[in-house]
Amino acid sequence: MSRIEPKLFVVSGPSGAGKGTLVALARKRRPSLGLTVSATTRKPREGEVDGVSYFFLSPEEFKRRVDANEFVEWAHVHGNCYGTPVSEVRRNLQAGSSLILEIDVQGALQVKEKFPEAILIFIKPPSLAVLEQRLSGRGTETPASLAIRLENARGELALADRYDEVLVNDDLETACSGLLRIIDTYERN
Ligand code: ADP
Numbered sequence: 573m574s575r576i577e578p579k580l581f582v583v584s585g586p587s588g589a590g591k592g593t594l595v596a597l598a599r600k601r602r603p604s605l606g607l608t609v610s611a612t613t614r615k616p617r618e619g620e621v622d623g624v625s626y627f628f629l630s631p632e633e634f635k636r637r638v639d640a641n642e643f644v645e646w647a648h649v650h651g652n653c654y655g656t657p658v659s660e661v662r663r664n665l666q667a668g669s670s671l672i673l674e675i676d677v678q679g680a681l682q683v684k685e686k687f688p689e690a691i692l693i694f695i696k697p698p699s700l701a702v703l704e705q706r707l708s709g710r711g712t713e714t715p716a717s718l719a720i721r722l723e724n725a726r727g728e729l730a731l732a733d734r735y736d737e738v739l740v741n742d743d744l745e746t747a748c749s750g751l752l753r754i755i756d757t758y759e760r761n
């Protein structure tokens with residue numbers, strides 16, 4: 573019988589590709605999958621809860637934590653700072669299950685440098701047109717932040733070939749099964 577080993581998975585891809593939706597569905601199907609809560613200087617959106625969606629920090633507090641080496645990785649993304657707290661990775665590792673970091677492409681490449689055993693999964697939208705529909709349909713962006721996210725998407729898509737796995741999020745159920753299959757495969761090897 574093959575042994576199941578907890579692994580570190582990094583899920584990234586352009587804003588609006590459906591990372592959050594996919595990861596939430598995958599965790600519903602596999603509740604033992606851990607997820608780190610990131611810190612950000614972005615303002616909370618309606619419904620977002622501090623300590624659950626993100627740790628919402630002032631730019632000064634974020635910088636203090638960068639200087640104190642409190643992040644595994646951090647990056648400037650779409651005009652704000654985002655980072656994965658070391659404490660969040662520790663908390664999840666203690667639970668003994670695989671964990672997911674849902675972070676941007678710059679952060680993903682930093683994690684791979686530090687932890688070469690991490691598995692990078694790139695979530696790709698079916699097309700740029702669908703990406704734009706999803707981002708505007710989500711209703712969270714101003715025209716300016718929507719434009720920045722779409723502009724950045726082109727550069728992010730160009731980095732997909734540096735990932736271990738690329739998953740197209742067209743039909744949500746199919747993509748979720750694909751994500752869980754990737755996780756199962758790596759956990760058994
Ligand atoms: P990300 O976390 O990558 O920024 P989200 O998970 O917030 O993206 O998804 C962006 C929008 O697209 C949301 O409104 C979400 O409901 C929708 N969405 C996500 N996946 C799909 C899919 N497979 N088909 C249709 N809509 C989707």
Ligand code: 5GP
Pocket residue numbers: 584585586587591610611614645646647649650654655656657674675676677678679680
């Ligand atoms: P949003 O503002 O839509 O919540 O997230 C914007 C982008 O920041 C997304 O691509 C998301 O994956 C990324 N992000 C979220 N948390 C982190 C993090 O801890 N580190 C990095 N590098 N990116 C993050």
